[in-house]
Amino acid sequence: MRIWLPSSRGAVLLAQLAIILLGLALLYGNPPAQGRILLIPMTAGARAHLVPDAVAHGARLVASGRLPGSMVVEGQRDALLPLLRGGILPLRAFAAACGEPVGGLA
Helix, strand or coil, X not given: CCCCCCCHHHHHHHHXXXXXXXXXXXXXXXXXXXXXXXXXXXXXXXXXXXXXXXXXXXXXXEEEECCCCCEEEEXXXXXXXXXXXXXXXXEECCHHHEEXXXXXXC
């Protein structure tokens, strides 16, 4: 078996690409300190308790997201970050990732 090792030029290019991708992920994925946040359940169990956990952490339901089981909420990042332990990923809510307002909740 042959292991591919990049040349020093290739390694520098890969490192630059990794830094760019990490920067974009932090820029676009980091939820705002306060405002609309997209909550994405990462497991079936997280999907089952997404809404009760979000409300328990002070979030106000705004709309269902376009991803299955996801929800857009209005809340504070610091209050919602503990949801990560339960398998719920909080991200910055963009219009392209958000669905229609939840009936009676918006």
